[in-house]
Amino acid sequence: MAEVVNNCYRLLEYIGDSQSDSRLEELIAEYLKPVVIKDLIGEFILNRAYSWFEGSIDFNGNKVSIMLDSNKNEKLPPKSFSYLKKFVEDIENRDYKIRKFIVKELWETAKDWIESEREADDLTEEYFYNSLYLGELSISEAGDMTLYYGDKEDIFAGHAIEINVRKNGEIDGATLVG
Structure with missing residues (x-):
């Protein structure tokens, strides 16, 4: 059963709607406390x-949404946070390499998506590279990352570009999503 589903329990069948249990109330109070890094x-x-x-x-100048896996033992901060910190320390260099990779992998696709001749004349590899921006980042406890890039010039009509990066920094591929 999925972890998300396991977060839902059928306690009312055992204690009833109108009954209360101090142990349960304590658990609920603890569960409702925010956990913040x-x-x-x-x-x-x-x-x-x-x-x-x-x-x-x-x-x-962009707000990048971040999702970090939590760990099973609820140790804070989770390992995924340490991977985020390493990524942020070298974010300029990593972003440069990833955008270069996107341009290389999706250049032919970008040319295919251009609809008008005017847009086709504007499209250069530099134009494509400069249109890319990091919008979202997800990091697993194992250190693998999934990044989502957008393009300011709507070359791909609002579709995001998904990049998978292994813990060792190797980029697996660039795929249009959404």
């Missing part, structure tokens, strides 16, 4: 329903 790079709040932390960072 505060750091110089940002604040990340646990979304218990999905077992991940949510937050954002600012990068190149």
Whole structure:
């Protein structure tokens, strides 16, 4: 059974709607307390329903949404947070390499998506590269990352570009999604 489904229990069948149990009330009170990671790079709040932390960072004038896997033993901060910190330390270089990779992998696709001759004349690899921006980042406890890039010039009509990066930094591929 999925972890999200396991977060829902059928306690009312056992204690009834009108009854209360102090032990249960204590558990509910503890469960309702927010779990927050505060750091110089940002604040990340646990979304218990999905077992991940949510937050954002600012990068190149964009708000980048972040999702970090939480760990099974609820140790804070989770390992995924340490991977985020490493990523942020070298974000300029990593972003450069990823955008170069996107241009290389999706250049022919970008040319196919251009609808008008005027847009086709504007499309250069530099134009494509400069249109890309990081919009979302997800990091697993194992250190694997999924990044979503958008393009300011709507080359792909609002579709995002999904990039999978392994823990060792190797980029697996660039795919249009959404």
